[in-house]
Amino acid sequence: MEPVRIGVVGCGNISGIYFTNLQRYPLARVIACSDLDIAKAQAASQTYGIPMVLAPDDLVTHPDVDLVLNLTVPKAHASVSLMAMRARKHVYTEKPLAVSRQQGSELIGVATSQNVRIGSAPDTFLGGSHQTCRDLIDSGAIGEPVGAAAFMLCHGHETWHPSPEFYYEIGGGPMMDMGPYYLTALVNLLGPIHRVTGANRITFSERIITSQPKHGRVIRVETPTHIHGVMEFASGAIGSIITSFDVWHTTLPRIEIWGTEGSLLVPDPNGFGGTPLMMRRGDRSWSEVPVTRGFTSNSRGVGLVDMILGIATGGPHRASGALALHVLDAMQGFNDAADASAHYDLVHRTERPLPLPAGLIAEADGLWVVNAGT
Helix, strand or coil, rough: CEEEEEECCCCCCCCHHHHHHHHCCCEEEEEEECHHHHHHHHHHHHHHHCCCCCHHHHHHCCCCCCEECCCHHHHHHHHHHHHHCHHHHHHHHECCCCCHHHHHHHHHHHHHCCCCCCCCCHHHHHHHHHHHHHHHCCCCCCEEEEEEEEEEECCHHHHHHCCCCHCCCCCCCHHHHHHHHHHHHHHHHHEEEEEEEEEEEEECEEECCCCCCCCCEEEEECCCEEEEEEEECCCCEEEEEEEEECCCCCCCCCCCEECCCCCEEEEECCCCCCCCCCCCCCCCEECCCCCCCCCCCCCCCCHHHHHHHHHCCCCCCCCCCHHHHHHHHHHHHHHHHHHHCCCCEEECCCCCHHHHHHHHCCHHHHHHHHHHCC
């Protein structure tokens, strides 16, 4: 198979790790990049040796581009992805898949009609620590999962991010920003979500940027910044999630899974590594669990590479559009349920993603060799 030729739209903060990691994989070749700020695209081209710098519209329709990596801001995800797929390009997008389930559903429909693939971050659930936790649950180490809790609590991003406005716009907020990491991790560990309910609020109606270069600019908050959701999984497990940009300090863990035979502390789903902790019935203290799977460093892009392998072999890819739409449906469902004081039954279903094969190593060639046999 010839390398898949990738065009990247969006050369902001997250792009560097993609450019760096994709250079490791022989079947992924970045040939073009683009950004509304052409200087950013030119800088990326020089730093990473990318042959072409194009305008966004020209990149997504360029005949030499096979796959578009969409790293734009959330409100632009759907429009860029739709344009690319209508030009018969495969698409892998940063999270969230879109800012509404209606947009997300349209994306899946267009991918099907155009016979192209769509995948979406996050792919951190493919990291070594989370795949190790998945194996522990599947092997019955903590018995039958009873429930789970996930927490992402901070005070927002206006103190450090150079352009933090989008975090507080429609399509932003702590749930749309960080919820994909936590919910995707939970679906990987426990399976799909059946229904949700929730409560939310906006605590601070305005935010003042203290980072550069926009120091002193006022942001008017458009979306809930403290969301508490409750989930009923199809497996029967019950979970809760709190995401917040309104909290100064916390001691809560990232994710806990509780089973009939023990409990599991799952590392931060915004990363690929970390050490799981487990305490089984009868234990007196938490024990570290050795990580038995690869991809424990910052491996962003491994989900894209897995999708490229799916294109080559005709098999499924794990960080799929269906998984991302399911997570988007749940995230919007929390707010819908809060507004209606009711439960919301998810409309967009998904299958639990397949685990990565045992023995997979975190090397470029190893991904292809081991996965090709699955």
